[in-house]
Amino acid sequence: MDLLEHLDTVEKTRQIYLGMARDAYQRGHDAGFRAGYEAAGRDLDALWAKVAAPVVIRRPDQAELELRRWGPGGRARFSEPRPGDYPGLGADEMTFRALRGTPHDDLIVRPRLRSV
Numbered sequence: 472m473d474l475l476e477h478l479d480t481v482e483k484t485r486q487i488y489l490g491m492a493r494d495a496y497q498r499g500h501d502a503g504f505r506a507g508y509e510a511a512g513r514d515l516d517a518l519w520a521k522v523a524a525p526v527v528i529r530r531p532d533q534a535e536l537e538l539r540r541w542g543p544g545g546r547a548r549f550s551e552p553r554p555g556d557y558p559g560l561g562a563d564e565m566t567f568r569a570l571r572g573t574p575h576d577d578l579i580v581r582p583r584l585r586s587v
């Protein structure tokens with residue numbers, strides 16, 4: 472066997488070992504990733520139980536949640552005025568504001584505003 476054949480054999484062996492090392496590294500990396508991901512999932516499950524427990528214990532029932540969401544009277548009466556709401560403008564004031572700036576605004580007599 473001459474020197475060139477020997478070098479060719481050494482290079483082929485090196486390539487085989489390099490490929491095996493690359494495969495071993497990838498398998499180890501994948502296994503470590505899977506193990507770490509599963510461990511993180513278990514840790515999050517354990518921590519979530521601690522975080523969620525106080526919320527579940529003090530959780531209001533569905534009726535209380537609906538009352539908070541829609542107010543008294545439920546969803547059907549949600550759009551009705553409530554105590555403390557702005558009463559809005561009267562019809563006269565709305566007409567005045569709509570016609571202001573038109574050619575006929577000199578004929579408009581400003582109505583008295585209601586006291587709120």
